[in-house]
Structure formats: structure tokens, C-alpha cells
Amino acid sequence: MDVRHFQFEWDETKTSTNLRKHGVSFELATSIFDDSRILTLADTTHTEAEER
Template identity: 50%
Template sequence: MIFEWDDDKAAANLRKHHVAFELAELVWDDPAHIIVFDRYENDEERWHAIGLVRGILILTVVHTLPTGDDENSIRIISARKATADERKRYEAQDD
């Protein structure tokens, strides 16, 4: 999987949410991560990936899914610690 992002957006995200996009990539290393549709905005679908990073931190990563010629490329839009509801949704998989 190839990850891409806007460098200015990544810097702004780090300042606001204290999560680097390089760390956010690790969500996809979690075999139990989930992908949830968020919304349609700016002519593209936005999705949430929710997963465990480094065994201790559940992150939510807003991203686009691969399409067309970029079938292996995910564009990260934002990343942050998961909300309580997002953590519950992630943890509910084990039930």
C-alpha cells in the first residue's frame, strides 16, 4: 500500500491532533482495523480507518480509497485519536 498526503495538511494535523501521518499509516498494519464510510465531499468518498497502533493507541484516519490508476494508493486527509464511540465500534468486532 502506498500512502500520500499534502505536506501542509500533515503539518496542520500534527499541530492540531498531535498525530503524524507517518504514524497514521500504521493503522493498516492492524489486522483488525475497520474501514467505515464517512461522507461524500469534494467529488470523492471519504472513509474512516480505525485501528490499533503500536498496541496502545486507537487512531481514526480519514482517507480516500484507491481508485482507477491509483489502486494501491491511499490519500490521508486527517488523523486523530479515536473518539469514545469510534473505540467502541472498533472493540465491538470482538463480540
């Protein structure tokens, strides 16, 4: 799965809440997916019902 081409959208109220709570904006948090060195691994510990 190539996550570098995902498009993200979020609620503006949630954006403000998240920034105050964690000090990180969603825009900054999603920028990690633009990293050409990104490594994705299967998460087998949470669910088998959906791909993560």
C-alpha cells in the same frame, strides 16, 4: 481487502496542520495498517455507493 499493502501520500501542509491539531502525524496514523492483527469490517452505515 488486504490493506497492509496500501501506499499513502499526503500534502505536506496538511501534514503539518494535522500534527499541530491532533498531535499525530499521518505517518504514525497510517502505521496501523502494517499491523498483522488488523481486522477490517464492512461499514454499512455511511454509504453503499463506495467500498469502505
